[in-house]
Amino acid sequence: MAQATLPLSETAAKPPRRYAGLAVPILIFGVFAMVPVLAQFGTESFLLSLVGRVMIFAIAALALDLLVGYGALVSFGHAAFIGIGAYAVGILSKHGVEEAMISLPVALAASALFAWLTGIVCLRTRGVYFIMITLAFGQMAFFTASSLAPYGGDDGLTIASRNTLFGVPLLENDRFFYYLIFTCMLGTYLLCRAIVNSRFGRVFRGAMENETRMATLGFEVYRFRLAAYVIAGAIGGMSGFLLANATEFVSPAYMSWQRSGELLIMVILGGIGTLNGAIVGTAAFLLLEEWLSGLTEHWKMIFGPFLVLMVLFLRGGLSGLADRIFGSRSRD
Amino acid sequence: MSTALLIVQTLNGLQLGVLLFLIAAGLTLVFGVMDFINLAHGVQYMLGAYLAVMFYALTGNFFFALVCALLAALAFGLMLEFLVFRHLYGRHHLDHVIATFGIILFLNQAVKFVWGPAPLTLPVPEMFTGSVVLMPGILYPVWRLVIIASGLAVALLLYILVSRTRIGMLVRAGATNAPMVSALGVDIRKLFMIVFGFGTMLAGFAGIMIAPILSVEPGMGDTILILAFVVIVIGGIGSIRGAFIAALLIGLVDTLGRSFAVDILRLFMAPSPARTVGPALASMLIYLLMALVLYFRPSGLFPAKGR
Numbered sequence: 222m223a224q225a226t227l228p229l230s231e232t233a234a235k236p237p238r239r240y241a242g243l244a245v246p247i248l249i250f251g252v253f254a255m256v257p258v259l260a261q262f263g264t265e266s267f268l269l270s271l272v273g274r275v276m277i278f279a280i281a282a283l284a285l286d287l288l289v290g291y292g293a294l295v296s297f298g299h300a301a302f303i304g305i306g307a308y309a310v311g312i313l314s315k316h317g318v319e320e321a322m323i324s325l326p327v328a329l330a331a332s333a334l335f336a337w338l339t340g341i342v343c344l345r346t347r348g349v350y351f352i353m354i355t356l357a358f359g360q361m362a363f364f365t366a367s368s369l370a371p372y373g374g375d376d377g378l379t380i381a382s383r384n385t386l387f388g389v390p391l392l393e394n395d396r397f398f399y400y401l402i403f404t405c406m407l408g409t410y411l412l413c414r415a416i417v418n419s420r421f422g423r424v425f426r427g428a429m430e431n432e433t434r435m436a437t438l439g440f441e442v443y444r445f446r447l448a449a450y451v452i453a454g455a456i457g458g459m460s461g462f463l464l465a466n467a468t469e470f471v472s473p474a475y476m477s478w479q480r481s482g483e484l485l486i487m488v489i490l491g492g493i494g495t496l497n498g499a500i501v502g503t504a505a506f507l508l509l510e511e512w513l514s515g516l517t518e519h520w521k522m523i524f525g526p527f528l529v530l531m532v533l534f535l536r537g538g539l540s541g542l543a544d545r546i547f548g549s550r551s552r553d
Numbered sequence: 554m555s556t557a558l559l560i561v562q563t564l565n566g567l568q569l570g571v572l573l574f575l576i577a578a579g580l581t582l583v584f585g586v587m588d589f590i591n592l593a594h595g596v597q598y599m600l601g602a603y604l605a606v607m608f609y610a611l612t613g614n615f616f617f618a619l620v621c622a623l624l625a626a627l628a629f630g631l632m633l634e635f636l637v638f639r640h641l642y643g644r645h646h647l648d649h650v651i652a653t654f655g656i657i658l659f660l661n662q663a664v665k666f667v668w669g670p671a672p673l674t675l676p677v678p679e680m681f682t683g684s685v686v687l688m689p690g691i692l693y694p695v696w697r698l699v700i701i702a703s704g705l706a707v708a709l710l711l712y713i714l715v716s717r718t719r720i721g722m723l724v725r726a727g728a729t730n731a732p733m734v735s736a737l738g739v740d741i742r743k744l745f746m747i748v749f750g751f752g753t754m755l756a757g758f759a760g761i762m763i764a765p766i767l768s769v770e771p772g773m774g775d776t777i778l779i780l781a782f783v784v785i786v787i788g789g790i791g792s793i794r795g796a797f798i799a800a801l802l803i804g805l806v807d808t809l810g811r812s813f814a815v816d817i818l819r820l821f822m823a824p825s826p827a828r829t830v831g832p833a834l835a836s837m838l839i840y841l842l843m844a845l846v847l848y849f850r851p852s853g854l855f856p857a858k859g860r
Contacts, residue, residue, distance in 0.1 A: 289647070295646070295647065342844060342847075342848050345847070345848060345851050346847050346851045347851070348646075349584075349590070349646070349786070349790065350786060350847055350851055350852065350853070353782055353783065353786040353843065353847070354786075354843065354844055354847045356779070356782075356840075357783070357840035357841075357843045357844045357847075358840075358844065360779075360836075360837060360840045361837045361840050361841065361844075364833045364836040364837040364840075365833060365837070367833060367836075368829055368830060368832065368833030368834075370829050478779060479775075482650075482654065485647070485650065485651075486650075486651055486654060489647050489648075489650070489651045490651070493647065519662050519665075519666050520662075521658040521659065521661065521662035522658075522659055522662045522663055522666065524655075524658055525655040525656060525657070525658035525659030525660075525662070526655065526659055527655070528651055528652065528654060528655030528658070529637055529652045529655040529656060529659075531651070531655075532641065532644075532648045532651050532652040532655070533637070533640055533641075533652070536648075
């Protein structure tokens with residue numbers, strides 16, 4: 222049973238909502254767009270960097286949801302792509318290349334290449350074995366980064382300044398940088414939506430539900446999965462590019478397996494196979510972490526049981542909860 | 554590179570191997586029989602070590618502490634099963650991951666809360682202190698030999714239990730096809746509870762035995778959990794035999810890799826890059842091994858599922 226494809230959760234099995242589903246993303250993106258306006262009245266730089274961080278991880282979580290929620294490909298090494306994207310920025314910057322128009326394509330290409338090479342091996346396996354083999358490649362990336370002595374090794378690498386855009390230091394402006402991240406998240410969301418609803422996406426989703434049927438229909442399932450895996454990897458690289466610019470620091474810790482686990486938790490917390498859930502889950506996870514850790518040093522003793530109760534009583538994560546509350550309305 | 558070092562490191566590798574086996578055995582059975590991913594298995598190992606330290610402080614007798622800690626670890630594991638896990642059987646694997654991850658967060662922080670963040674130590678029991686002379690000039694700590702011997706004894710006991718007794722037969726049947734076993738009239742809940750309790754106790758036992766060598770600290774279960782998962786995936790999920798062979802393999806490869814990677818690399822490379830690449834290569838050796846095994850045998854070396 223363990224080798225079989227993972228069973229579908231209730232949310233993942235539902236057909237995608239077409240028009241009624243627009244309200245939630247408009248609300249989500251509306252809130253994110255409004256943050257800088259509201260932040261003027263509070264501690265602006267803190268809020269912008271906190272919410273910016275949420276959006277950066279939401280980008281990676283969206284890509285992960287594409288794999289987990291629509292392909293049952295539970296990747297436990299997704300942080301590696303973030304790390305590779307971040308290291309692309311760090312290493313180029315160390316050699317004096319600080320132009321985003323160079324480092325972003327390099328970050329995307331490097332993470333896509335890593336996804337393609339590892340995907341060829343990983344996608345031979347199923348279910349739990351897939352989880353573990355993606356973990357293995359994630360760990361290899363982690364240890365490789367730790368051994369990069371010229372680039373800081375274990376200690377990581379400080380980046381002198383944020384990337385320039387067409388030679389202009391636009392990213393140094395916090396508000397500009399915030400909206401850059403926002404645009405990237407919106408673009409990622411629209412791309413993932415488009416993929417899910419395309420012919421490609423239908424084959425990919427079909428393969429999750431019944432691989433044999435898809436193969437019988439004449440689709441080479443493996444190639445569809447590999448393509449999706451490479452896309453998700455490249456998106457992770459973009460997230461890493463933004464993260465390196467936001468923190469002006471890269472370290473092997475970006476690729477640790479704990480980070481990959483947290484990304485999975487974010488996606489599951491929001492509800493897999495919804496895309497909206499990936500963003501909501503990331504925001505819930507990071508903001509709850511921020512809030513609780515401000516309350517008490519032992520915040521994990523609250524956060525842990527919260528996760529357990531969530532699973533016991535809320536099926537389908539936060540999206541499942543929202544569906545149940547607004548259930549009658551959101552179904553057209 | 555001397556023979557003495559090779560012998561000592563091989564024994565260290567064996568010791569890590571049997572330790573991994575103690576943890577992986579429970580993990581692979583819970584996974585294989587109950588189809589349940591228990592990430593909290595690592596914190597049960599940590600809890601075993603902490604409980605042993607606590608009972609040792611109370612009684613001052615290692616063996617008394619061992620027995621008490623084992624029973625307490627068992628009771629705690631059964632409580633977790635009753636409160637949380639039992640409601641999750643048959644649910645999506647990702648639900649298992651998030652719930653048991655929550656338990657890891659809670660317990661790692663809880664031990665910090667109760668026993669403080671500083672590492673604790675447990676002394677080696679008096680009758681096993683000191684070292685023995687293996688060969689002229691090679692000393693080896695007695696306690697490590699005790700760990701190896703007790704690990705092998707547990708492996709033998711498990712082998713007899715699983716292959717010779719009725720309950721073992723049910724466990725094997727459960728790992729192959731659990732719904733069928735249930736359909737044939739076996740009380741699968743009771744079987745699950747026995748398997749789970751036994752797995753918990755083995756993990757606790759591993760924690761207690763290693764406590765005198767390692768420092769007992771929060772988060773000590775996390776790294777070993779990942780290694781145990783590597784072991785059960787290489788061995789094939791649900792297979793005790795696979796777990797045993799894979800555990801020894803991983804223990805030896807990891808330990809020997811770490812001690813000799815730089816020396817071996819220096820045969821082909823300049824000393825300075827060898828010193829940089831060696832430790833990184835040694836750390837990723839077991840993951841390379843796992844990727845290779847899964848590439849050629851996507852269900853591990855000894856898959857238990859009869860499909």
